[in-house]
Amino acid sequence: MSVLDSRPLELDGLVELTPHRFADERGFFSEVWREDAFAAAGVHAHFVQDNLSLSKRKGVIRGLHYQSPPAAQAKLVRVSRGAIFDVAVDIRPGSATYGRWAGVILSAEKWNQLFIPEGFAHGFATLEDDTEVSYKVTAPYSPDHDRAIRFDDPDIGIDWPLDAEPLLSPKDAAAPLLRDSNTGF
Numbered sequence: 001m002s003v004l005d006s007r008p009l010e011l012d013g014l015v016e017l018t019p020h021r022f023a024d025e026r027g028f029f030s031e032v033w034r035e036d037a038f039a040a041a042g043v044h045a046h047f048v049q050d051n052l053s054l055s056k057r058k059g060v061i062r063g064l065h066y067q068s069p070p071a072a073q074a075k076l077v078r079v080s081r082g083a084i085f086d087v088a089v090d091i092r093p094g095s096a097t098y099g100r101w102a103g104v105i106l107s108a109e110k111w112n113q114l115f116i117p118e119g120f121a122h123g124f125a126t127l128e129d130d131t132e133v134s135y136k137v138t139a140p141y142s143p144d145h146d147r148a149i150r151f152d153d154p155d156i157g158i159d160w161p162l163d164a165e166p167l168l169s170p171k172d173a174a175a176p177l178l179r180d181s182n183t184g185f
C-alpha cells in the first residue's frame with residue numbers, strides 16, 4: 001500500500017508530499033516521515049534535527065532563511081496546527097531558475113509537506129492564529145552560517161497573501177536583498 005502522494009513543484013528539487021491518514025473512530029494515524037517511502041518519491045535526505053515553531057497570530061512571516069555551506073540544510077516542512085503559505089527561493093548559482101520562488105499552502109487540514117533541498121532560501125507566512133510548523137533539517141543549527149534575505153525583495157517578488165503589515169523578527173526586518181548577499185552556494 002502506498003503511504004504517500006507526491007507532486008514535484010515548478011522548481012527542480014521541490015516536492016510536495018502528502019502522507020496518507022488512516023482514520024478510525026479514535027482519530028487517525030499517519031507516517032509523517034518514512035525514509036524508504038519518501039526516497040521512492042524522490043526525497044533523499046538524512047535528517048539530524050527536528051524543529052517546531054509556534055506563531056501566535058496570522059500574518060507572521062519567518063524568513064527568508066538559509067544556512068550557508070558547509071552548514072547548508074535541506075528541510076522537510078509540515079504544519080501540525082493551522083496553515084502557512086510556504087515559500088522556497090532558488091539561490092543556486094548557475095541554476096536556470098536562480099532567484100525564482102515557488103509557494104504552496106501547507107496546513108494541518110491538507111496534511112501536506114514541502115521538501116526543500118540545499119540551495120534554497122525558505123520562509124513562510126502564517127494564515128491562521130496559533131500555527132505550529134514542524135520541520136526536519138539535514139544539518140544542525142549553526143549560528144555562524146545562519147543567513148536571511150528580505151521577504152519582500154523586489155527582485156524575487158514573492159506574492160505573499162497578506163491583508164496587513166506582517167509581524168517580523170528584528171533580524172528579518174534588517175535582512176539584506178539577495179543581490180547584496182554572498183550566499184556561499
Ligand SMILES: Cc1cn([C@H]2C[C@H](O)[C@@H](COP(=O)(O)OP(=O)(O)O[C@H]3O[C@@H](C)C(=O)[C@@H](O)[C@H]3O)O2)c(=O)[nH]c1=O
Nearest residue numbers: 051053062063064065066075122123124140141169171
Ligand atoms: C533555527 C534555530 C534557531 N534557534 C534559536 C536562535 C534564536 O535565539 C531563536 C529564534 O531563531 P530564529 O529567529 O532564527 O527562528 P525562525 O525565524 O523561526 O527561524 C526559522 O525560520 C524558518 C523559515 C526556517 O526555514 C528555519 O530554518 C529557521 O531559520 O531560536 C536555535 O536554537 N536552533 C535553530 O535551529
